[in-house]
Amino acid sequence: MIRLNINGQDRDVDVPPDMPLLWVLRDELNMTGTKFGCGIAQCGACTVHIDGTATRACQTPAESAVGTKITTIEGISGKAAEAIQAAWQKLDVVQCGYCQSGQIMSAVALLTDNHNPSDSDIDAAMDGNVCRCATYPRIRAAIKDAAKAMGA
Amino acid sequence: MLHHLIKQAAGDVAVAAEPVTASRRSFLKGAGAVGGGLVIGAMLPRGAFAAEAKAPTIIGPADPRPQAFVRIAPDNTVTVLVKHLDKGQGIMTGLTTIVAEELDADWEQMRGAFAPADSTLYANHFFGIQGTGGSTAVANSWDELRMAGAAARAMLVATASARWNVPVSEITVEKGVVRHAKSNRTANFGALAEDAAKLPVPQKVALKDAKDYKLVGNPSLHRLDHVSKTNGTAIFAMDIRRPGQVTAVLARSPRFGGTVKSVDAAAAKQVPGVIDVLTLPVGVAVVAKNTWAAIKGREALKVEWDDAKAETRGTEEILADYRNLAEKQGNVAANKGDAEKALAGAAKVVEAEFVFPYLAHAPMEPLNATVELKPDGGCTIYAGSQFQGVEQKVVASILGCKPEQVAIETQWAGGSFGRRATPNADYIAEAAIIAKAYGKAPVHLVWTREDDIQGGRYRPLFLHKIKAGVDAQGKLVAWQQRIVGQSFMTGTPFEAVMVKNGVDETSVEGASDMAYAVPNLAVDLHSPVSPVTTLWWRSVGHTHTAYAKEVMIDELAAAAGKDPVAFRMDLLKDSPRLQGVLKLAAEKADWGKPLPKGRARGVAVHESFDTFVAHVAEVSVNDKGQVKVERVVCAVDCGQAVNPNIIEAQISGGTGWGIGHALRDEITMTGGVVDQANFDTYQPLRNSEMPPVEVHILPSTIRPTGVGEPGVPTAAPAVANAVFAATGKRLHHLPFTKSGMV
Numbered sequence: 001m002i003r004l005n006i007n008g009q010d011r012d013v014d015v016p017p018d019m020p021l022l023w024v025l026r027d028e029l030n031m032t033g034t035k036f037g038c039g040i041a042q043c044g045a046c047t048v049h050i051d052g053t054a055t056r057a058c059q060t061p062a063e064s065a066v067g068t069k070i071t072t073i074e075g076i077s078g079k080a081a082e083a084i085q086a087a088w089q090k091l092d093v094v095q096c097g098y099c100q101s102g103q104i105m106s107a108v109a110l111l112t113d114n115h116n117p118s119d120s121d122i123d124a125a126m127d128g129n130v131c132r133c134a135t136y137p138r139i140r141a142a143i144k145d146a147a148k149a150m151g152a
Numbered sequence: 153m154l155h156h157l158i159k160q161a162a163g164d165v166a167v168a169a170e171p172v173t174a175s176r177r178s179f180l181k182g183a184g185a186v187g188g189g190l191v192i193g194a195m196l197p198r199g200a201f202a203a204e205a206k207a208p209t210i211i212g213p214a215d216p217r218p219q220a221f222v223r224i225a226p227d228n229t230v231t232v233l234v235k236h237l238d239k240g241q242g243i244m245t246g247l248t249t250i251v252a253e254e255l256d257a258d259w260e261q262m263r264g265a266f267a268p269a270d271s272t273l274y275a276n277h278f279f280g281i282q283g284t285g286g287s288t289a290v291a292n293s294w295d296e297l298r299m300a301g302a303a304a305r306a307m308l309v310a311t312a313s314a315r316w317n318v319p320v321s322e323i324t325v326e327k328g329v330v331r332h333a334k335s336n337r338t339a340n341f342g343a344l345a346e347d348a349a350k351l352p353v354p355q356k357v358a359l360k361d362a363k364d365y366k367l368v369g370n371p372s373l374h375r376l377d378h379v380s381k382t383n384g385t386a387i388f389a390m391d392i393r394r395p396g397q398v399t400a401v402l403a404r405s406p407r408f409g410g411t412v413k414s415v416d417a418a419a420a421k422q423v424p425g426v427i428d429v430l431t432l433p434v435g436v437a438v439v440a441k442n443t444w445a446a447i448k449g450r451e452a453l454k455v456e457w458d459d460a461k462a463e464t465r466g467t468e469e470i471l472a473d474y475r476n477l478a479e480k481q482g483n484v485a486a487n488k489g490d491a492e493k494a495l496a497g498a499a500k501v502v503e504a505e506f507v508f509p510y511l512a513h514a515p516m517e518p519l520n521a522t523v524e525l526k527p528d529g530g531c532t533i534y535a536g537s538q539f540q541g542v543e544q545k546v547v548a549s550i551l552g553c554k555p556e557q558v559a560i561e562t563q564w565a566g567g568s569f570g571r572r573a574t575p576n577a578d579y580i581a582e583a584a585i586i587a588k589a590y591g592k593a594p595v596h597l598v599w600t601r602e603d604d605i606q607g608g609r610y611r612p613l614f615l616h617k618i619k620a621g622v623d624a625q626g627k628l629v630a631w632q633q634r635i636v637g638q639s640f641m642t643g644t645p646f647e648a649v650m651v652k653n654g655v656d657e658t659s660v661e662g663a664s665d666m667a668y669a670v671p672n673l674a675v676d677l678h679s680p681v682s683p684v685t686t687l688w689w690r691s692v693g694h695t696h697t698a699y700a701k702e703v704m705i706d707e708l709a710a711a712a713g714k715d716p717v718a719f720r721m722d723l724l725k726d727s728p729r730l731q732g733v734l735k736l737a738a739e740k741a742d743w744g745k746p747l748p749k750g751r752a753r754g755v756a757v758h759e760s761f762d763t764f765v766a767h768v769a770e771v772s773v774n775d776k777g778q779v780k781v782e783r784v785v786c787a788v789d790c791g792q793a794v795n796p797n798i799i800e801a802q803i804s805g806g807t808g809w810g811i812g813h814a815l816r817d818e819i820t821m822t823g824g825v826v827d828q829a830n831f832d833t834y835q836p837l838r839n840s841e842m843p844p845v846e847v848h849i850l851p852s853t854i855r856p857t858g859v860g861e862p863g864v865p866t867a868a869p870a871v872a873n874a875v876f877a878a879t880g881k882r883l884h885h886l887p888f889t890k891s892g893m894v
Contacts, residue, residue, distance in 0.1 A: 016424060019444045027399070027442035032391035033384020035566075036443070037516055038601040042831035045516060073384035088382040092374055092797055095805060096240025097381030098388060098516040098566025123840035130831060132516045132567050133240045134808025135801070136842035 002062050006031070007075025017063035022046045024062050025072060033073035033101050037130070044129030047102035048072050054109035054125075073101040080111040083146035091142045095133035103129045107143050116147055221267075221300040222251055224308075228328070228342030230257050232297070233267040235274035235282060236289040237538045238377070239515070239565035239572065240805075241860040242798035243289045245375045247297055249794055250290075253367045254301030254360060257341070258328035264376045269540035269560035281541025285573045285688070287761035287858025290794055294856055302357035304348075311348040312339055362792060362853040371796040377564070389563040390598070392522045392534040397594040398427060400586045401446040401603075403436040403455055407462035407824040408608055409683025412436060416454035423449040430589045437586045443598055463683040464824040467613060471507065474615040474636040474680065482634060482676035483654030486664035489672030494630035498621025500711045504704060505617050507885040508637075508696040509818030510610040512834060513689055517566020518604050519579040523547075523587035524594035530557025531587065535580055536565025538572035542645075546577035547584045569690040569809070571609060575644035578609065605834050606826040610819055611689035612638040614659075616700040620670075626712030628723055630672040633663055633700070639679040640686040654679070658688065662697030662865065667730055667759060668705060668723040684821075690809055691864035694760040698865030699814075699872070699886070702756035706873040707882065716755050716873065717743055730757055732850055733766040733787040740848055741768035741785035750774075751782065754873025756866035763862035764789040767807065767870035769843075773878045778894040781811055781843040781871055788847065788862065791854035799859045804845040806863020812837025814868035816887045 004011050004024065013028045020039075025031040025048075034057055037045030041056035048057045049071040076085075084107045087093075094100050103126070110117055110125035117125070122143055131139070223231045232251045238244040244264040252262045267274050271282040277292040279285075305325055312330045313320045316337050324331050331338045367373060380386035405411065415436050417429035425445025430437040436455055440446035465473070495501055521535035530553045537543055537560045544555040551558070565572055583597035599607065614637035621630045639656035641647045650657055655664075655677050664675040689695060709719035717738045724730045734757045738744075741753065750772050757766040770783040788803050816835055820827045828834040872883040875893065883891040 016444075019442075023442060023444040026391075027444070030393055032387070032393070035388075035516075036390065036518065036598075038831045039447075040601075040830050040832065043516070043601075043836075085382050089374070089378045092378050092801070094240075094375065094378060094381040095242065095801060096516060096565065096567040097377060097386055100381050101384050104382060126839045130516065130836045130838065132514060132569070132809075132836060134805040134812065134837060134842060136808065136837075136839040137804060137845060138801070139839060 002066060004062065004065055004070060005068065006070045007072060013062070015062055018061045020058050021048065021060040021062055021065050021070070022057035025057060031072055031074055035098055035101055037099065037102070042130070043099070044102040044106060045099050047105040047129065049076075049105060049109060052109065052112065054106045073105060076105070076108055078112070079150055080146070081108045083150045084108050084111060084142070087142040087146035087149065091138050091145060093135050093138040093142050095135050099129060099131045103131065103139055107139070107146070111143065111146060111150065115150055117143060221297060222255070222304045224304065224341050224345040224348070226342045226345060228261055228340045229263050230255065230261050230341060231263040231265050234264050235267040236276070236284040236293070237266070237536060237562060237565055237568070237572070239536060239538070239568040241289075241802055242375055242795060243284070244377060245373070246290050246794050246798060247293050248376060249367050249373060250294065250297040251301040253365055254298045255305045256325040256327070259367060259373055261328050261341070262376070266562035269537065269544055269558070269562070270556075271541040271544070275541065279541070281539070283539040283541050283573060285538065285570065287763065287861045290856050290858055291762070298359050299357055302359055303354055306354045306357055307348040307351050308341055308344045310351055311344045315339075315344075315347070369793050369796065373795060373797065375798065386564050388517050388566050389522065389534055389536045390517055390520050390566070392563065392596065394522055394524055394534070394594040397522060397596050398439050398441065398590070399443045399446045400437045400439045400583075400590070400595050400597045401443075401450050401600065402434065402582055402586070402597065403438070403450050403453055404603070404607065405435065405457045405462065406606070407457065407459050407464065408685060410457040410459050410462035413456040413458040419452040419454070420449040423452050425449075428590060429453070430586065432585055432589055434582050434585055437589070439586070439590055439595065446598070447600060459824070461683065462824055463821075466822045466824065467510065467820045470613060470682065471615065474613070477678045477680060478615055478617050478634050478636050482636070482678040485635075485655045485660040485677050486673050486675040488674075491630045491632045491672040491674035494672035495619060495621045495632060498629055499624040501619060501621040502704065502707045502711050503619045504707065504882070504884050505615070506696070506700045506703070507890070508611075508614040508699070509820065509886060510613045510684070510686075511689055511813055511817060512605050512610055512819055513569040513571035514601075514604055514831075514834065514836065515565070515567030515569055515571055518601055519571070519599040520597060521580045521583040522594055522596040523583045525551075525587055525591065526557070528557060529553040530559065531584065532559040532561060533580060533583070534561045534563060536568065536572055537562045537580070538565070538568055539574065539577065542575060543577045543580045546581050550581060550584045551588060570688040570692070574609065574687060575646055601831065602829045605819070605828050605830060608685035609687040610684070611695055612640065612686040614696045616696065618700060618704050620704060620708055622708055622712045626714055628668065628670050628708060631666075631670045631674070633675045634678075635660060635663065635675065636678040636680065637696075638682055638684070638686045640688065642679070642681065658693045660697065661693035662758065662760060663701060666701055667727040668720075669726060670723075690806070691760055691861040694758065694861070694865040698756070698758040698760070699869045702758065702866060702869035703872050703882065703884070706754070706876065715744075720755070720757055724757075727759075729764045729789050730759060730766075733757060733764045733789050736787035736848055736850060737766035737768045737785050740787065740846060741770070743768060750878065752874050752877035754870045754875065754877055756869040756873060758865045760862045760865050762857040763859060765803065765862045765866050767866040769867070769870040769874045771871060771874040771878060773875060773893075776894055777892060779815065779871070779875055779888060784843050784845045784867070784870070786845065786847055786863070786866070787850060788859065789850040789852060790859050790862070791852050791856040793849050793852070794856050796849055799849055800847040802859040803847045803863035806861065807845045807867040808837055808842050810864040810867030811843070811871055812841070814871065814886055814888055815841070816889050818887050818890070
C-alpha cells in the first residue's frame, strides 16, 4: 500500500511501486483529467504539479511521489490557476482539448513562479507540451492575458 | 475525400448543394418527447437526400423514423443533437449555432450533445451513412438544422399565440424570449415547450436572411466546450470507466500483413494485474486490471510472427519501385489538349520529382474504445466514433447481431485528423473482437503511442513527376504529371464509387482538376499495392497534390520571369474565389514590400473541400539551412462564416499542421519495420516553432463549406516557396530535411 497526497487528501493505493503516477490517478483513483499521451515524457499531456513543480506523471513512479504534495487539474486553485483558466476560456484556446489539462498545468506553474513571462520564458515552459491541433498561438496569448490579469 | 463520393457518384454536386426547401422534407414530432419538452426533428423522406445523390449503398435501405435534432426542456435549456464527431474542429458549437440562430435563442441557453448512432436518422448527406469527414459537417447540416431551428421557433410562437390569444404576426422572439409587445407579455422557451410539443410540426418554415443573423457569423460566441476542456471534466473515450471494465492492449505484427505464428504467454500471465492473454486473428490481446499491467504484460509476451504475407521492403525500396513504375504511363486522370506536343513547342520547360513520405496522424488521444456486450447479443461502444455507420455494420458482423443492436455512445475525441474514420472500423473492430473473446466484462482497448506511430493507416507515400512549360510570352501552355502512390480505397466499400477507370480520385484531387488555366493537361496515376495500411490524412490528396502544384507553379513563374502572385492571378481568371483569397492574403501580407536581408515571402493558393485558401509565408533561413517561419498570413473563403472564432482556429491549426509535418516528419521503414515509435522520433511541432498566423475571412453569404482541412494544403508550399525566394533552393522532397534544410 502506498500513501499519496493528492489535491490535499491522503489516498492509499494498492499498486506496484513502479506504477507511474499517471496510471494511479487514471485507473486507480478515477481522476481522468490527467491524460495519457505518449508514456515517455515527450508530450506533457500528463503534467501534474509535484510540490508545485510541473512534472510528467507518466514517468513518475508512484513510490517516488510518496511524501510529496501532488496537484492535478482537478485540484488546482489560487491566483495563477484562476487567471490561467479564465484566460483559456476567454480566448477559446481549446480545440480537441485532450492536451489542455497538461498545457494548463504547465502554464500555471510558469505563472506561479514568473508573473510576467517573456516569449522565451513561455517557449521554455511550454515546449514540453504538445498540441497536435496547434492551438499554440492562443496558448501564448492566454498566458500573456492571464499574466496581465494577475498584475491588474 | 469522401466529400467527393457525392460529386463522383452523382456527377453533379449541385444536387447536394442546392438549398433544400421545407417541402422536400417533412418535419415530424419526435416520438417519446424528452422531459415533456419539445422535440423537433427533420425526417428525410425515405432515402431522399442520399438517394438523389446516388450515395454508395453501404447501409441498408433507410428505415425512416422521426429524428430529433432539437430538445427544449422545461428548464429552458435547448439541446442540439449533433450527429457529427467533434474532434476539436468545433462542430458541436457550429451546429448548435445554426439551430440557435433560426430559433432566436440566447446563446447561454444552448447545449450540445452527441446524437446516438443511427444512419437512418443521422446520415451525413454526402456519405449516405452517419459519419464525419471531408470537412462536410457544416455543409451537410446547414439546411437540416436551419429548418429544425425555424420549425421549433414557429411551434413556440404558435403556442404563445394560442395561450395569449393574440395573432402570430404580433409575436416576436429575441434572445430566447417570446414576446407580445402590445400586451407586454413574455415567456421563455421552457415555459412554452411542453405545449409546443403537442402541435403539428409545420411543413413549411421561413428561414432568415443572412443580414438578420445575430449568432451565425458572430465572433464573440464561446465554444460550448471551452469550460469543460479547461478544468479536466470533459470526458473522452479514454476516460470511460464502466463498472467492472478491464483494459486490453494488443500485440500486433511489427510488419504490416504479418500474422501470429506462435505465442508464449507464460511470463505475461505472471505480471501482476494481468487477467488473460488471448490469441486472436488481429494479434495477441493482453487483458488486465489496469493499463499499466496490460502494457507490462505485453512487454513480457513472446510472440513469433509469420511474415509470409508481410511487407518486408523498407521505404527506400518502395520509393525505388515507385520510380521504376513512374517510367510507364499510368491510368489517365486528366487529358486535355496535347501536353506532349505543347511541351515540345514550349519556350521553357521545368521538370521536377516530388517525394512525400508516409505520415502518421498521431492525434493526442491515442486510439481507444470500450465495448460492453449486452445480453441481447448486441453491445454498447464508447468511442470517439467518427464513422458510426461503418462501425455499427462491422461490429454487428463480428458479434453476429444486427447493426441497430450496436449502440454507440460517441465521446469527445482528442483529435483525429482522419485517423478515427476507417472503412473497416479498425480499432473499434479490434475492441469488439477482444470483448467477444473475453466475454466477461466491458473491455477498454487502449493503443499506446507506439501502437499509433507504428500502427499504419498512414498518409500514403507519394511520388510525383511533373513536366510543365511556358511559351515565349511566359504563358503556361502545358502540364504533365505522373503520380504514384497507394490507394486507401482498395478493398473497401468505397472502392466502387471512388475508383473509376483505375483512378482513385483521392490520389489525384487537386491535380487532375487544378484551377490554373492550362490548355494542355495530362495527369496519370499508378496505385501500387502494399500491406502497409494507409488512410486519408487531414486534407487527403491535397496534402501532396497542392504542394506539388504550388511549388511547380512558382518555378514556372520564375521561369517566365513573373511575380508569383501576378502569375497565379493571371491563370485564375475563371476562378474568382481563388483570386479573391489570393488577392486578400497578398495585400494583408504586404506582398511586394521589401523585407530585411535573409527574409523572404512565398505564396500558395488552393481549393479543397469547396473552400478557398491562400497562404503567404514569411521565412528566414540561417547559414546552417535552418528554416524559421516568421509570419503567416492567410485568407479563407468558406462561404457564410458560421463561427469566425472557430474558423480562425481551424485555419491557424491547419497551418501549423501543414508546416509542422513539412519541416521534419516522416514515417520510414527498414525491412518492413517502422523506424519511428513515439514523439521522440516522430517529432510534433512545438509551441516555440509555431509562427504567428493571421487569418482573414472573406465576407460571404454563399452556403457555408468546411474549414477543418482546407487550412492545410497551402501552408507548406507557401513556406517552401519562401525558402526558394530566400535561398534559391527548391524543396521537392519532403520533409524539408530531405531537401537539405534543417
